[in-house]
Amino acid sequence: MMHDRNYQEIIENICREIQPYAQLGRQADYIPALASVDPDKFGIYLSVLGGDDCMYGDYDTCFSIQSIAKVFSLAIALSLEGENLWMRLGKEPSGTPFNSLVQLEYEHGRPRNPFINAGALVVADVLLSHLDDAQEFFIQFVRQLSGNVTVDYSMEVAESEYETAYLNASIAYLLKHYVNLHNPVDEVLRFYSMICSVEMSCRDLARAFVAFAKSDEPFDHAGVKLSVSGVKRINAIMQTCGFYDEAGEFSFLVGLPGKSGVGGGIVAVYPSRYSIAVWSPRLNKHGNSIMGIKALERFTTETSESIF
Numbered sequence: 001m002m003h004d005r006n007y008q009e010i011i012e013n014i015c016r017e018i019q020p021y022a023q024l025g026r027q028a029d030y031i032p033a034l035a036s037v038d039p040d041k042f043g044i045y046l047s048v049l050g051g052d053d054c055m056y057g058d059y060d061t062c063f064s065i066q067s068i069a070k071v072f073s074l075a076i077a078l079s080l081e082g083e084n085l086w087m088r089l090g091k092e093p094s095g096t097p098f099n100s101l102v103q104l105e106y107e108h109g110r111p112r113n114p115f116i117n118a119g120a121l122v123v124a125d126v127l128l129s130h131l132d133d134a135q136e137f138f139i140q141f142v143r144q145l146s147g148n149v150t151v152d153y154s155m156e157v158a159e160s161e162y163e164t165a166y167l168n169a170s171i172a173y174l175l176k177h178y179v180n181l182h183n184p185v186d187e188v189l190r191f192y193s194m195i196c197s198v199e200m201s202c203r204d205l206a207r208a209f210v211a212f213a214k215s216d217e218p219f220d221h222a223g224v225k226l227s228v229s230g231v232k233r234i235n236a237i238m239q240t241c242g243f244y245d246e247a248g249e250f251s252f253l254v255g256l257p258g259k260s261g262v263g264g265g266i267v268a269v270y271p272s273r274y275s276i277a278v279w280s281p282r283l284n285k286h287g288n289s290i291m292g293i294k295a296l297e298r299f300t301t302e303t304s305e306s307i308f
Ligand code: GLN
Pocket: 065, 066, 067, 068, 098, 099, 117, 161, 168, 193, 196, 260, 261, 262, 263, 287
């Protein structure tokens, strides 16, 4: 049984084993503020439901969560709109890079899913339409989920992304053309850049995602309410869409729902068992952390536990 396993020992062994891959890839630099991150950082944090937490390395250092924020914004949007949300976006894997425009044009402005940038911009728009102060609501939600009141936005990273958001601006204007963005393009881009700039540690992320790992109870945090099936849906979309055009590969290697960000973070959940966050800034060509995927692949292999 899982609680008999020595997860701490397994994690420490894995971190040693994957060292040969530690120098592969490089950190994201299309957002200038991310280019200065130390690429050799590595942290991992496991939160076991009803068990002890396990950790290794730089698990307490904050980094830019980037697209992992899309899970938090989806939870808020689903709570606000329910099933109506799916009138404006889909739930199919895109098979395209996170910032791709082509599919959005031939599918007439309806993004494939909430985790590619096009879908996340629509979700950001939904939050802006419903909430008086979406920025404040979002950060309070993340603080409550993680149990860390010091979690915050990075103005430097948000500004840096906004200033260079040429592709996201193109996507947003295309959405606007198809009347799938209700707020001004500029407001949506600013809010989207802000939520991506949130800084959290592996510990904060693993603890926040415990709420999604608790898949057999309704979700009720900081005014965000989801039914058991709402939580199931978020996990299902993480499984099928959490890694853009590498979602199939992640599922194949790791076998857990998860979400990555170009800050080098990956968080994955094993419903009813645990959540686990890994951080290593060096990315592969899909924008996903190389060591992060390696560590999780080894973890589910060594423990012989995955959802499959
Ligand atoms: N803020 C980033 C962007 O829009 C998020 C991308 C990511 O983490 N994959 O480009």
